[in-house]
Amino acid sequence: MKGVVLAGGLGTRLLPLTKVTNKHLLPVYDRPMIYYPIQALANAGIEEIMLVTGGNSAGDFLKLLGNGKEFRLKRLNYTYQEGEGGIADALRLAEHFADGEPVCVILGDNIIEGNIASAAEAFRKQSHGAKILLKEVKDPQRFGVPILEGDRVLKIEEKPANPRSSFAVTGMYFYDARVFDIIKTLKPSGRGELEITDVNNAYIASGTLTWDVLEGWWTDAGTIESLHLANQLVSRTGANKKE
Numbered sequence: 322m323k324g325v326v327l328a329g330g331l332g333t334r335l336l337p338l339t340k341v342t343n344k345h346l347l348p349v350y351d352r353p354m355i356y357y358p359i360q361a362l363a364n365a366g367i368e369e370i371m372l373v374t375g376g377n378s379a380g381d382f383l384k385l386l387g388n389g390k391e392f393r394l395k396r397l398n399y400t401y402q403e404g405e406g407g408i409a410d411a412l413r414l415a416e417h418f419a420d421g422e423p424v425c426v427i428l429g430d431n432i433i434e435g436n437i438a439s440a441a442e443a444f445r446k447q448s449h450g451a452k453i454l455l456k457e458v459k460d461p462q463r464f465g466v467p468i469l470e471g472d473r474v475l476k477i478e479e480k481p482a483n484p485r486s487s488f489a490v491t492g493m494y495f496y497d498a499r500v501f502d503i504i505k506t507l508k509p510s511g512r513g514e515l516e517i518t519d520v521n522n523a524y525i526a527s528g529t530l531t532w533d534v535l536e537g538w539w540t541d542a543g544t545i546e547s548l549h550l551a552n553q554l555v556s557r558t559g560a561n562k563k564e
Contacts, residue, residue: 363394408428431493440535458487463480466481466485
């Protein structure tokens with residue numbers, strides 16, 4: 322399995338912190354934000370990663386991360402997303418890198434206390450389809466929210482005003498190679514973006530999407546409040562624990 326870290330976007334919710342840099346280069350406690358998703362993939366046994374970025378600070382990622390040897394990666398690749406096309410549009414750029422293999426995709430501002438090694442292993446055994454990781458949160462309306470019926474996800478609603486569960490779809494996804502064909506069929510949402518929720522709903526429609534609940538804390542760091550929370554959580558307990 323290969324890994325994809327999505328680290329584009331303008332980070333407008335973090336202005337003025339992002340006026341002169343990409344939000345994923347901002348510090349979270351003792352290291353740059355981008356270190357955390359890369360380490361999460363490395364801890365899951367993924368050794369080849371593509372970083373998708375954009376904006377004016379793209380070259381800074383190369384200066385910071387180099388060839389990924391700090392994370393003991395075999396390869397760290399880079400590609401550039403022009404404009405703001407959404408998460409699925411960014412993932413589309415990794416098709417040739419994936420080269421027919423399954424991928425684990427992590428949003429660059431997602432930080433976890435533990436690891437996704439067991440989920441990655443379960444998906445390797447699943448062999449096709451998709452897997453999402455869910456987490457119970459206080460403010461599900463900020464995220465994609467699953468409608469659950471027993472073990473099944475019936476549908477995912479994007480940022481619903483009246484969430485039908487208290488779970489959020491975290492920014493960590495496992496997909497087989499079919500994901501790139503699905504992305505080609507998507508139409509932009511009302512926000513003008515290709516939505517990852519539409520990708521997940523396509524897998525739900527084909528009956529091939531599974532889910533696990535993520536253990537330990539999880540946060541994004543895309544707002545001032547969540548960036549502050551991420552700093553507090555990492556300072557208190559550390560992140561990316563292998564056990």
